[in-house]
Amino acid sequence: MSSQLSALPVVVIGAGPVGLAAAAHLTERDLPFLVLEAGDTPAAAVRQWGHVRLFSPWRYNIDQAAARLLNEAGWVRPDDDKLPTGAQLAADYLQPLADLPALKPHIRYGARVAAVTRLGLDRVRSLGRENTPFLVRLADGTDLHAQAVIDASGTWSTPNVLGAFGIPAHGETSATAYVDSALPDVLDRDRDRYAGKRILVVGAGHSAANTILALAALAEQAPGTEVTWAVRSSAPTRTYGGESADALPARGALGTRLRELVETGAITLLTRFLVQRVTTDGHTVRVSDGDRTITADRIVSATGFRPDHTITGELRLDLDPILGSTRTLAPLIDPNEHSCGTVPPHGADELTHPEPGYFAIGVKSYGRAPTFLLATGYEQARSVTAALAGDWEAARDVQLDLPETGVCNSNPVEAEDTIGAGGCCGESASAVEPAGRGLATGIAGGLLTVPVQLITLDEKPAGDQAGTCC
Structure with missing residues (x-):
């Protein structure tokens, strides 16, 4: 790398958990960097599911380099064995990290990235490409130059469609006013939108389960609230999980509670429901298979x-045609073959594209695979920043310390469960039973699933795209 190029910053897209972890590792490597965050605060996406508790305890949600920097500043580390909510993850860890003097001047908020290319080159031009700066264009028209780009922007802003075949159902785009994406706060912030209403939940992942439990609790409080649950599979077996035989008791309790809700008729379950058409009449919405x-x-x-x-x-970019991850990473994370617990450690080698200096890390690196864990994203950040510093020995020494019992569903996922946010969210904090034991659930996508024990009032989990995975 030329001295002129090395003087430019590494641009990190996204100030979520993995983006800030990359910033911490870049700080320790003494590499110049600039973090671009579309939101007004660090962890803007995490705060949107702040009411959800992670399945993973704090020990799996804190990056090692970030912890070292925070400890030097006198940070009081949360109890490693507690399960934080998304709001606690943001307030007690990510906000203090972003506010460190070593990071704060290098984070720009309200900076949405519109395009990334090479300065003066399009995709076709090859000559001198590896020594040409990246051009990062923001939505406001600002152009920035970078020696490398780490894309940790996640997938929270691009949810999958309702349509069963990967494309919007007929009429879906005209019915957006009636549709909410994963993990609404139905017991608090968004309560008025759901209380006393007929609600259809589509999906079979942990985020669907989380919402169903919360809606069932709302139905007990608000007469007239009716809940219908639609899944594409022939039975919600994957969502029920191992129940009493589950190695993770809280996850098993979730399945047991869901089964009880279905069997008692508290919620209506529709199986083999493939959404084909959505219509509205100005007051209600109709969904047909x-x-x-x-x-x-x-x-x-x-x-x-x-x-x-x-x-x-x-x-x-050399993207796998199925998952949208790098081709090298795809077979390691394929949800048809792997669960979160069987994905091997991986780093810069598996995340490398034909475009030198560009890496996608975090849940975005997994494409459509729902097997992402937050701890995996932290190791990606460590490996990639080591590679950018030229320390390939460290970059290739990839390790991942996960619970021996694994951290997610052991069964291959079905199409509707794919999230891409990767994560480990759990039950809405306000849905936890007031005395003693609560029910763990998951988030989806990519917010994910991690190790849990029985949940108590001050502890809570996460699911498909948050938590140790997010």
């Missing part, structure tokens, strides 16, 4: 998330 039609007041689409690669359309 071709044979059956459900009328509801609101829909919660818990069908997962997917990565958006449009900002890097002029970079040379």
Whole structure:
């Protein structure tokens, strides 16, 4: 790398858990960097599911380099064995990290990235490409130059569609006013949208389960609240999990509670429901699979998330045609073969594209695979920053310390469970039973699943795309 190029910053896209971990590792490597965050605060996406508790205890949610920097500043580390909510993750860890003098001057908020390319080059030009700076264009028209780009922007802003075939159902785009994406705060912030209403929840991942439990609690408080749960599979077996035989008791309790809700008729379950058409009449929304039609007041689409690669359309990315991850990483994370607990440690080698100096890390690196864990993202950040510093020995020494019992569902996922946010969210904090034991759930996508024990009032989990995975 030329001295002129090395003087430019490494641009990190996203100030979420993994983006800030990358910033911490860049700080320790003494590499110049600039973090671009579209939101007004660090962890803007995490704060949107702040009411959800992670399945993973604090020990799996804190990056090692970040912890070292925070400890030097006198930070009081949370109890490693407690399960934080998303709000606690943001307030007690990510906000203090972003406020450190070593990081704060290098984080720019309200900076949405519109495109990433090479200065003066499009995707076709090859000569001198590796020594040409990246051009990062912001939505406000600002152009920035970078020696490398670490894309940790996640997938929270690009949820999957309701349509069963990967494309919007007929009429879906005209019904967006009636549809909410994963993990609404139905017991608090968003209560008025759901109380006393007919609600359809679509999806079979942990985020769907989390929302169903919260809606069931709301139905006990607000007469007239009706909940219908639609899944594409023939039975919600994967969502029920191992129940009493589950190695993770809280996750097993979740399955048991869901089964009870279905068997008692507290919620209505529709299996083999593939959404084909959505229509509205100005007051209600109707969802049809071709044979059956459900009328509801609101829909919660818990069908997962997917990565958006449009900002890097002029970079040379080698994406797996199925998952949208790098081709090298794809077979290691394929949800048809792997659960979170069987994904091997990986780093810069597996995340490298034909475009030198560009890496996607965090849940976006997994494409549509829902097997992402937050701890995995931290190790990606460590490995990639070591590679950018030229320390390939450290970059290739990838290790991952996860619970021996694994951290997610052991069964291959079905299409509607794919999230891409990767995560480990759990039950809405306000849905935890007031005395003693609560029920762990998951988030989706990519917010994920991690190790848990029985949940108490001051502890809570996360699921498909948050938590140790997010």
